[in-house]
Amino acid sequence: MLVTGNEILQDAHKKGYGVGAFNVNNMEIVQAIIEAAEETNSPVILQASQGGLKYAGIEYVAELGKLAARNAKVPVAVHLDHGTDFDQVMLCIRHGFSSVMIDGSRFELEENIGITKKVVEVAHAVGVSVEAELGKIGGTEDHITVDEKDATFTDPKEAKIFVDETNVDSLAIAVGTAHGVYKGAPELDFDRIKTIKEILNIPLVLHGSSGVPDESIEKAVSLGINKINIDTDLRMAFANAIKKFLKEDPDNIDPRKILGPAKAAMKEVIKDKMKLFGSAGRA
Ligand code: G3H
Ligand code: ZN
Numbered sequence: 001m002l003v004t005g006n007e008i009l010q011d012a013h014k015k016g017y018g019v020g021a022f023n024v025n026n027m028e029i030v031q032a033i034i035e036a037a038e039e040t041n042s043p044v045i046l047q048a049s050q051g052g053l054k055y056a057g058i059e060y061v062a063e064l065g066k067l068a069a070r071n072a073k074v075p076v077a078v079h080l081d082h083g084t085d086f087d088q089v090m091l092c093i094r095h096g097f098s099s100v101m102i103d104g105s106r107f108e109l110e111e112n113i114g115i116t117k118k119v120v121e122v123a124h125a126v127g128v129s130v131e132a133e134l135g136k137i138g139g140t141e142d143h144i145t146v147d148e149k150d151a152t153f154t155d156p157k158e159a160k161i162f163v164d165e166t167n168v169d170s171l172a173i174a175v176g177t178a179h180g181v182y183k184g185a186p187e188l189d190f191d192r193i194k195t196i197k198e199i200l201n202i203p204l205v206l207h208g209s210s211g212v213p214d215e216s217i218e219k220a221v222s223l224g225i226n227k228i229n230i231d232t233d234l235r236m237a238f239a240n241a242i243k244k245f246l247k248e249d250p251d252n253i254d255p256r257k258i259l260g261p262a263k264a265a266m267k268e269v270i271k272d273k274m275k276l277f278g279s280a281g282r283a
Helices: 005-015 027-040 050-056 058-071 086-094 109-125 156-166 190-200 214-223 232-248 255-277
Strands: 019-023 044-048 076-083 099-102 129-134 138-141 144-146 170-173 204-206 225-230
Touching: 005 019, 005 044, 005 076, 005 129, 005 225, 019 027, 019 076, 019 255, 027 044, 027 058, 027 232, 027 255, 044 050, 044 058, 050 058, 050 076, 058 076, 058 086, 076 086, 076 129, 086 099, 086 109, 099 109, 109 129, 109 156, 129 156, 156 170, 156 190, 170 190, 190 204, 190 214, 214 225, 214 255, 225 232, 225 255, 232 255
Parallel strands: 019 044, 019 225, 044 076, 076 099, 099 129, 129 170, 170 204, 204 225
Antiparallel strands: 138 144
């Protein structure tokens, strides 16, 4: 069933577990996520990044996501990932997204508050949940790159001001993760997660969660992370399965045969994540 981000994340926040938000670009990825969620009885968030929207087009992404969500036996939210501006968020709401992110983290505090507040007012008026970001998460996601030197951790005092002024539903915080493939294991600032959770008491979001060691994810969830964004790990499972298949059967030209193992590999990765995050059995 299609639900809002809030319906999923408020339960996770109250009960102390994490929910995976997986990036979608095509039908096979959507199907892999929904099948994994149904097999583990887990709520789940399908999210479209800027690159995903550009690749598939907003109509395809929205309709695929909504169809999958409506037919699913578990709660599914369709979410805009790293929304760039007010107009894009409005377009996604018009296309039926049940949750949106407005990412004003590139701006100074006041400007980030301004744009987030404007989005929250409109989104809440039509029952759509809003995620915002404070602090700068390093790495590259699609075309958005933040140099390591420019990455800044979220300041708890600023976070309090930000949430009070914007009334946002969930907050993405910068605590040591980065988008894309890690060179070494990331070190998370667990004390910062704990402090921010105590001060805000709302669902917190961890971006750049692919490649983060399982123990770190478990600890982050125990301290208050409720939404866990995964893209790179799915890309890896997808690409590795296709490479393996074509190495073993180089003359095969059937897209269904080639994409089948990729979908199956992603599904296994997603199921493991759902168990790790604690969302399995919560639907
Ligand atoms: O918004 C999406 C993510 O933060 C995904 O990051 O590719 O490092 O898993 P990742
Ligand atoms: Zn992200």
